[in-house]
Amino acid sequence: MMNPSSIDSFRHAIRGVVLCPGDEGYDAARAIPNAMIDRRPAIIARCSGAADVVACVRFAREHDLVVAVRGGGHSVAGKSVCEGGLMIDLSTMKGIRVDPVRRTARAQTGLTLGDFDRETQAFGLATTLGVVSKTGIAGLTLGGG
Numbered sequence: 001m002m003n004p005s006s007i008d009s010f011r012h013a014i015r016g017v018v019l020c021p022g023d024e025g026y027d028a029a030r031a032i033p034n035a036m037i038d039r040r041p042a043i044i045a046r047c048s049g050a051a052d053v054v055a056c057v058r059f060a061r062e063h064d065l066v067v068a069v070r071g072g073g074h075s076v077a078g079k080s081v082c083e084g085g086l087m088i089d090l091s092t093m094k095g096i097r098v099d100p101v102r103r104t105a106r107a108q109t110g111l112t113l114g115d116f117d118r119e120t121q122a123f124g125l126a127t128t129l130g131v132v133s134k135t136g137i138a139g140l141t142l143g144g145g
């Protein structure tokens with residue numbers, strides 16, 4: 001059990017949303033496409049930016065918490081959600097900047113393949129990704145399926 005005052009301090013330390021069991025949105029946030037995975041993190045942090053991620057890692061280290069990192073959530077084995085511990089949910093980080101002159105894109109880790117395609121195709125650009133549009137660019141970039 002986490003000390004409630006530590007969780008309160010954590011809520012104030014990040015710009016994103018912190019969800020605990022019983023909070024509205026908690027069950028939706030812990031659900032992943034593979035419905036056979038039914039794990040209950042002690043805390044879910046829906047990050048808004050890199051500073052939130054830093055705060056999450058620091059908090060997990062201070063409290064010796066197991067950590068799971070969620071991008072698109074398509075790991076079939078459910079690697080993006082942990083039982084107890086801290087789920088660092090990056091699916092809300094969906095920023096992307098396309099440079100049509102250099103033909104490059106800088107994309108945040110929460111984008112799905114569909115999100116990425118939509119923004120790059122607006123400039124007539126595309127890059128090699130997967131087939132299913134709801135898969136995350138993060139997990140796919142880090143190793144794919």
Ligand SMILES: Cc1cc2nc3c(=O)[nH]c(=O)nc-3n(C[C@H](O)[C@H](O)[C@H](O)COP(=O)(O)OP(=O)(O)OC[C@H]3O[C@@H](n4cnc5c(N)ncnc54)[C@H](O)[C@@H]3O)c2cc1C
Binds near residue numbers: 075090131139145
């Ligand atoms: C329906 C379906 C279709 C698929 N189609 C394809 C395909 O066409 N081509 C292909 O190559 N693969 C495909 N895959 C496999 C898919 O690419 C991998 O499962 C990929 O890891 C999913 O990435 P994600 O971000 O959605 O998943 P997640 O479960 O969120 O992440 C996968 C792993 O990466 C870690 N991770 C995520 N984000 C970060 C981060 N920012 N930093 C550090 N670690 C992170 C997670 O902790 C987890 O261990 C498919 C999978 C499914 C279920």
